[in-house]
Amino acid sequence: MKQLTVISGKGGTGKTSITAAFASLADNTVFADCDVDAADLHLILKPKIKKTIGFHGLNIAHIDKDRCIDCKKCYESCKFDAIDEEINIIKESCEGCGVCEYVCPVDAITMKERDSGFAYISDTRFGPMAHAMLKTAEEASGKLVTVVRNNAKTLAEDKNKDLIIIDGPPGIGCPVIASLTGVDLVLIVTEPTLSAIHDLERILGVANHFGIPSVVCINKYDINVDNTEKIEQYCKSNGVEVVGNLPYDTVVTDAMIHEQNVIEFSDGDLADRIIEMWDKIKKRLVV
Amino acid sequence: MIISIASGKGGTGKTTIATNLALSLGEAQLIDCDVEEPNANIFLNAKINEREDISVNIPEIDKTKCDFCGKCSDFCAYNALAVVPSDVLVFPELCHSCGGCKLVCPQDAVGWRERVVGVVEHGIADGIDFYHGLLNVGEIQAIPVIKALKRKVDKSKNVILDAPPGTSCPVIETVGGSDYCILVTESTPFGLHDLKLAVDVIRHMYIPFGVIINRDGVGDKKVELYCQNEKIPVLMKIPHSEEIAQLYSKGIPFVNELPDWRDGFQNLFSRIQSEVKA
Numbered sequence: 197m198k199q200l201t202v203i204s205g206k207g208g209t210g211k212t213s214i215t216a217a218f219a220s221l222a223d224n225t226v227f228a229d230c231d232v233d234a235a236d237l238h239l240i241l242k243p244k245i246k247k248t249i250g251f252h253g254l255n256i257a258h259i260d261k262d263r264c265i266d267c268k269k270c271y272e273s274c275k276f277d278a279i280d281e282e283i284n285i286i287k288e289s290c291e292g293c294g295v296c297e298y299v300c301p302v303d304a305i306t307m308k309e310r311d312s313g314f315a316y317i318s319d320t321r322f323g324p325m326a327h328a329m330l331k332t333a334e335e336a337s338g339k340l341v342t343v344v345r346n347n348a349k350t351l352a353e354d355k356n357k358d359l360i361i362i363d364g365p366p367g368i369g370c371p372v373i374a375s376l377t378g379v380d381l382v383l384i385v386t387e388p389t390l391s392a393i394h395d396l397e398r399i400l401g402v403a404n405h406f407g408i409p410s411v412v413c414i415n416k417y418d419i420n421v422d423n424t425e426k427i428e429q430y431c432k433s434n435g436v437e438v439v440g441n442l443p444y445d446t447v448v449t450d451a452m453i454h455e456q457n458v459i460e461f462s463d464g465d466l467a468d469r470i471i472e473m474w475d476k477i478k479k480r481l482v483v
Numbered sequence: 484m485i486i487s488i489a490s491g492k493g494g495t496g497k498t499t500i501a502t503n504l505a506l507s508l509g510e511a512q513l514i515d516c517d518v519e520e521p522n523a524n525i526f527l528n529a530k531i532n533e534r535e536d537i538s539v540n541i542p543e544i545d546k547t548k549c550d551f552c553g554k555c556s557d558f559c560a561y562n563a564l565a566v567v568p569s570d571v572l573v574f575p576e577l578c579h580s581c582g583g584c585k586l587v588c589p590q591d592a593v594g595w596r597e598r599v600v601g602v603v604e605h606g607i608a609d610g611i612d613f614y615h616g617l618l619n620v621g622e623i624q625a626i627p628v629i630k631a632l633k634r635k636v637d638k639s640k641n642v643i644l645d646a647p648p649g650t651s652c653p654v655i656e657t658v659g660g661s662d663y664c665i666l667v668t669e670s671t672p673f674g675l676h677d678l679k680l681a682v683d684v685i686r687h688m689y690i691p692f693g694v695i696i697n698r699d700g701v702g703d704k705k706v707e708l709y710c711q712n713e714k715i716p717v718l719m720k721i722p723h724s725e726e727i728a729q730l731y732s733k734g735i736p737f738v739n740e741l742p743d744w745r746d747g748f749q750n751l752f753s754r755i756q757s758e759v760k761a
Contacts, residue, residue: 204493205519205520206493206494206520206522207492207493207494207495207520207648208492208493208494208495208648209493209494212673233491233648233649233650233651233654233680234491234492234493234648234649234650234676234677234680236492236672236673236676236677239672239673239676254560255560273582273586275579275580275581275582276579276581288655288659288688291560291579291581292560293560293561293579293581293582293583294558294560294581294583295581295582295583295586298558298583298586298587299586330650330651332650332680332683332684332687333650333651333655333683333684333687333688334651335651335652337649337651337652338623365649366493366494366519366520366647366648366649367517367519367520367625367647367648367649367653368519368520368618368620369519369618369622369623369624369625369653370623370624370625371651372519373621373623387732388732389731389732389733389734390522390525390732390733390734391498391522391525391731391734394520394522394525395520395522398519398520398620399520401620401621402620402621405620405621406621419728419729419732420729420732420733423732423733446701449671449701449702452671452672452673452702453671453672453702453703455672
């Protein structure tokens, strides 16, 4: 079983629209939405949830005010500024380390599990899907990404699937790294803007750091052909294959409004190019 | 006054708004807090004149004192330490620098070592006091770099904070303490869905906020309807325009080429100012 992660560095380059289009092209595949902060893949794949699993992120400190003697040891020891001077826990800042519980001389603090969100196992018209929802202002998105990936793996093993396609988050930090460690190939979706080129260099650095082969797709390549050429040259000199140049097309938004992917919604030039790109990616995954 | 610029969805135009607003105001402080993928300086071209390494503390085990009792690894909530019969393995990327291992060690064998995870840079461009941070490639934790940037906030100035995309810890760290938050979106199903998530976060933090619709004309009218129903002010609409997209692709702030927009951004700022004061 192979794994492909779609990432971009910069947000809004088209990761999810492209992942959704692959759903029509990839046979025997499990889909995983690892952009747990702002998950959108379900808006197109329309999963029917079969199983909901509670997700507990980092623990959180609870203070029993009746026991507290106001010694302020917890306040002084917390490295995350998660306890104020009146000895209240600031939920958003607590990283669940347990130092306050340890230093409290009167056992007024206990670390408790926190309900940080849900992981889902679902069915879609294209095959099984693993996804999740992080509750408002909760942390540990990296940990939730790992839960989604494990669920996808279990689904793939149970149902004898050949491939997992992972829709990744933007950026280069914790949830991104959790989305790409150990996968067989990374597809980086970029666009011909200076911002996206800058971000492409950084995300390629991350993929190389973890020893994962990458291929690049230049989305909306026609909005600045000079920059597209620059990206192509940059990729060439770094030995990275550009697997597709996709034109800017309002059909992407139209398809989204109709809750369909581009392949289902249209059979124009963009759809053809995505099909061509998918064939190249498939070849890279087989080798 | 501190204004943060955020969005749930990436690529909606946060940096566009942050840089064009700062340039329209002139004497502002602009801090790019998207330390994973900072882009503001592509538009500002500030010459970097100061650089500061950002480090975190990680444990260093004195193996002459350590008796491999395993209390440190038992305590560590992040699995950043593993004790084997005659060694202690430290996984620096996983460490949150809580200090727990040092506290629980009965042999006083845990010391601290500084580990660089990123850099904060400063420069000036067109009168704008500019900072950005860069998380080193391969590093997991953006928060220490964002915290270092937030310490640069000069409250005597008009401060604009450019946030990363998403809704989790790096966004909350950036937006926390601001007087007002601008949420930038586009009127597509993805844009609306992620806007709702961002609104939940900002409401949860009790920060007054409004919405800017970017690439107006693309998609449908559902973002406006949502804002109407939720009584969220739509502060500005930036039309979907090839000219603006072209300028963006070249790293040119559009107020430099389309100066009428400066008034628009100044009005936007005045409106926010009067709302914050009220």
